[in-house]
Amino acid sequence: MTQEFRAGFACLVGRPNAGKSTLTNALVGQKVAITSSKPQTTRHTIRGIATSETAQLILVDTPGLHKPRTLLGQRLNDLVRETLLEVDVIGFCLPADQRIGPGDTYIARELAELQRAKRRPVVAIATKSDKVDKKRLAEHLIAIDQLGDWADIIPCSAVRGDQVSEVAAVLSSYLPVSPMLYPDGVLTDEPEIIMIAELVREAALEGLDDEMPHSLAVVVDEMVPREGRPESSPLLDVRVNVFVERSSQKAIIIGKGGARLREVGTTARASIEALLGQRIYLDLHVKVAKDWQRDPKQLQRLGF
Numbered sequence: 001m002t003q004e005f006r007a008g009f010a011c012l013v014g015r016p017n018a019g020k021s022t023l024t025n026a027l028v029g030q031k032v033a034i035t036s037s038k039p040q041t042t043r044h045t046i047r048g049i050a051t052s053e054t055a056q057l058i059l060v061d062t063p064g065l066h067k068p069r070t071l072l073g074q075r076l077n078d079l080v081r082e083t084l085l086e087v088d089v090i091g092f093c094l095p096a097d098q099r100i101g102p103g104d105t106y107i108a109r110e111l112a113e114l115q116r117a118k119r120r121p122v123v124a125i126a127t128k129s130d131k132v133d134k135k136r137l138a139e140h141l142i143a144i145d146q147l148g149d150w151a152d153i154i155p156c157s158a159v160r161g162d163q164v165s166e167v168a169a170v171l172s173s174y175l176p177v178s179p180m181l182y183p184d185g186v187l188t189d190e191p192e193i194i195m196i197a198e199l200v201r202e203a204a205l206e207g208l209d210d211e212m213p214h215s216l217a218v219v220v221d222e223m224v225p226r227e228g229r230p231e232s233s234p235l236l237d238v239r240v241n242v243f244v245e246r247s248s249q250k251a252i253i254i255g256k257g258g259a260r261l262r263e264v265g266t267t268a269r270a271s272i273e274a275l276l277g278q279r280i281y282l283d284l285h286v287k288v289a290k291d292w293q294r295d296p297k298q299l300q301r302l303g304f
Contacts, residue, residue: 007056008175014093015103019127024048026158055172089174090122097131108148121151121174130157203268217243236280243289
């Protein structure tokens with residue numbers, strides 16, 4: 001008897017920096033979500049699409065659920081809750097290298113409420129298993145089991161590739177029987193303009209302190225083919241604005257004599273060219289949008 005094909009949506013949740021974006025990229029097999037060692041880096045629900053012979057798992061990446069301190073934080077939380085109501089299965093990421101804390105308990109409570117209201121299966125995923133020994137991993141799995149009522153519990157390491165295909169199989173088992181929802185070979189339905197902004201943000205965040213990610217917004221201003229270029233060697237002009245909240249932050253992003261901004265541009269340009277499959281000229285501008293996280297008008301202008 002042939003196995004019935006399944007297709008549907010899965011959402012990975014967890015506190016900030018729980019390994020959600022890294023796991024999304026590992027499941028899809030290519031970079032579709034930005035990863036950073038800084039908390040709260042994911043702002044848009046990027047869909048990564050993992051298609052196998054038996055299932056199509058469409059992953060919706062969300063910001064980490066957290067107790068909000070600003071209007072932006074509140075909006076990000078609302079975005080997560082809306083997403084959770086629309087998916088078929090939820091993966092709750094709990095990093096093995098950190099003890100279960102108040103943030104995890106907060107999310108576990110939210111998920112328990114959702115399960116009561118909507119009966120969504122929740123799979124607990126012990127991420128970053130490569131960072132701990134077997135004894136610590138076993139303790140972590142017991143702690144996860146005691147935290148709530150999960151459909152499944154599975155450890156994995158997205159960085160090392162351990163058990164990533166098992167995670168895909170477990171999540172896929174909870175999807176409805178359905179034909180493919182996206183053509184085979186499609187890895188994301190995220191507009192290129194959003195992914196370009198995310199790649200610039202990722203490059204800009206590298207090496208900065210923990211407060212900066214919240215203050216950084218990136219908007220692609222325009223993308224136009226360079227006129228007069230031969231067809232065999234096209235060039236795309238990409239103009240991007242990086243917004244911060246204070247002049248002191250602008251100085252940090254630009255760096256001494258513009259050195260840091262040049263570094264950001266070089267890193268981002270390589271990633272964007274890989275994404276688009278063509279050469280680009282990246283024109284970066286850093287601007288101050290004072291206290292934009294708390295200003296509804298500015299939030300709207302910056303796409304939140």
